[in-house]
Amino acid sequence: MKSPMWLLMKAHEVAEALRVLETDLPRDVEEGLQGCLRREGGNSREVMKAIVENVRYARERSIPMCQDTGTLVFFVRCAERQSEVVDVIRKGVELATKEVPLRANTVNPFTRKNEGRNLGRNNPIVHFEGEACEKGKISMDILARGAGSENVSGAFMLQPDLGAAGIKNIVLEAVRMAGARPCPPIIVGVGVGGTLEWSAYLAKRALLRPLNERAEDPLAAELEEGLLSEVNRLGIGPMGFGGRTTALGARVEWAHCHTASLPVAVSVQCWALRRVSAEWEGSEFRILR
Amino acid sequence: MGVGKVHRLGTSLKEGDVRRLRVGDVVYLSGELYTMRDIAHLRAIEILRGKKRLPFDLRGKVIYHCGPIVRGTEVVSAGPTTSMRMERTEADLVHLSGLRAIVGKGGMGRGTLEALRKFGAVYLEYPGGVGALAARSSKGVKKSYWRDLGDPEAVWVIAVEDFGPCFVTMDSHGETLRKSA
Numbered sequence: 070m071k072s073p074m075w076l077l078m079k080a081h082e083v084a085e086a087l088r089v090l091e092t093d094l095p096r097d098v099e100e101g102l103q104g105c106l107r108r109e110g111g112n113s114r115e116v117m118k119a120i121v122e123n124v125r126y127a128r129e130r131s132i133p134m135c136q137d138t139g140t141l142v143f144f145v146r147c148a149e150r151q152s153e154v155v156d157v158i159r160k161g162v163e164l165a166t167k168e169v170p171l172r173a174n175t176v177n178p179f180t181r182k183n184e185g186r187n188l189g190r191n192n193p194i195v196h197f198e199g200e201a202c203e204k205g206k207i208s209m210d211i212l213a214r215g216a217g218s219e220n221v222s223g224a225f226m227l228q229p230d231l232g233a234a235g236i237k238n239i240v241l242e243a244v245r246m247a248g249a250r251p252c253p254p255i256i257v258g259v260g261v262g263g264t265l266e267w268s269a270y271l272a273k274r275a276l277l278r279p280l281n282e283r284a285e286d287p288l289a290a291e292l293e294e295g296l297l298s299e300v301n302r303l304g305i306g307p308m309g310f311g312g313r314t315t316a317l318g319a320r321v322e323w324a325h326c327h328t329a330s331l332p333v334a335v336s337v338q339c340w341a342l343r344r345v346s347a348e349w350e351g352s353e354f355r356i357l358r
Numbered sequence: 359m360g361v362g363k364v365h366r367l368g369t370s371l372k373e374g375d376v377r378r379l380r381v382g383d384v385v386y387l388s389g390e391l392y393t394m395r396d397i398a399h400l401r402a403i404e405i406l407r408g409k410k411r412l413p414f415d416l417r418g419k420v421i422y423h424c425g426p427i428v429r430g431t432e433v434v435s436a437g438p439t440t441s442m443r444m445e446r447t448e449a450d451l452v453h454l455s456g457l458r459a460i461v462g463k464g465g466m467g468r469g470t471l472e473a474l475r476k477f478g479a480v481y482l483e484y485p486g487g488v489g490a491l492a493a494r495s496s497k498g499v500k501k502s503y504w505r506d507l508g509d510p511e512a513v514w515v516i517a518v519e520d521f522g523p524c525f526v527t528m529d530s531h532g533e534t535l536r537k538s539a
């Protein structure tokens with residue numbers, strides 16, 4: 070067991086990563102937004118101007134770019150001490166809520182009571198990843214998921230014979246139904262295969278791969294390109310004001326699945342794709358950008 | 359959507375002020391916004407239906423679908439939330455409270471559109487997620503109500519200057535930007 074001092078020190082480092090997460094949009098996403106601004110006209114362009122300026126101003130002032138600082142989702146790799154890592158994360162979230170500050174979003178689902186600390190039962194969300202990790206090293210990717218995006222996401226169990234066309238259709242349908250609600254231009258995270266919950270996990274994890282990085286798997290890469298051009302043909306445009314850019318990218322992650330199943334999950338992500346990576350190597354902490 | 363006509367308005371509005379606004383117009387607001395989300399709508403309607411008064415008078419005022427981040431009286435980040443969640447209750451609130459403008463994002467439905475037409479009010483959209491710029495044009499919290507609902511759901515009266523661009527996407531003449539609303 071580590072001392073309370075150790076825990077507090079690590080928690081401050083997590084809080085610092087959360088400050089970067091909420092105030093400093095990753096450059097690949099910012100470049101996507103700037104490209105969208107160049108392509109659009111009329112009020113859609115006015116909206117994009119505001120978004121791009123907002124990103125700049127939030128970074129300069131170190132304030133949350135969006136007031137919905139989201140539900141915090143952690144993807145952690147560590148060789149040992151999982152329960153201590155959870156303690157550090159929880160304390161870090163509590164500190165960040167006061168210091169960044171974050172909006173207190175976490176409530177009891179039944180009573181809707183808000184304790185004001187962004188802590189609750191199984192919240193923040195912490196996934197421990199299966200991948201091997203060197204001893205003494207802990208690394209994590211963090212996403213902030215706003216309700217506007219999360220509320221229009223979903224998982225579906227398709228008939229396996231629907232194949233790639235079926236996957237595309239369900240993704241397009243989800244994006245069309247979401248319309249302006251998830252603050253387009255969006256990024257579409259898609260999880261294919263696994264099981265119900267695994268597809269949803271993959272869809273979210275897909276959002277971690279930068280927009281300028283191609284999928285390694287050729288079939289996934291092809292699906293991503295196809296999805297992006299078809300989503301952009303929907304014409305929803307920035308904030309649903311119409312235009313050529315509804316999405317900045319589509320990201321696909323997949324797993325093998327049961328011969329009689331085809332799980333597909335769609336994680337719709339607003340323009341504010343807030344992700345950050347951080348790691349400890351021994352006692353040294355680094356925020357990776 | 360082309361770039362619309364630009365209007366600079368206060369936040370004590372008369373019917374004529376909002377009847378002039380058309381879909382596609384752009385509005386900058388200076389004055390006070392009342393943040394109201396899901397539960398504040400429900401509570402306000404319950405009070406007004408009971409023929410009682412709200413602790414804040416909404417006649418001629420502007421409500422904002424927003425759960426801001428607030429520190430003391432400073433507004434840290436304050437973009438709009440998805441308006442569609444308030445669709446079930448908005449028409450009643452427009453009718454019972456006498457508000458003249460709603461600011462949100464993502465558009466609203468037929469019930470609201472009809473109430474805007476009937477009672478003379480307008481629905482505006484501030485760019486979604488643009489919380490930091492919204493805070494830049496805010497001059498602080500004037501008052502707060504219903505803090506028992508938790509910070510995001512409470513009613514915050516926020517002073518603003520040149521708050522915009524707010525796009526008119528549903529006007530008081532039955533017109534809407536998104537025809538399929």
Ligand code: SF4
Nearest residue numbers: 135215217252339487
């Ligand atoms: S959908 Fe994203 S950008 Fe829009 S309000 Fe929610 S968190 Fe902010």
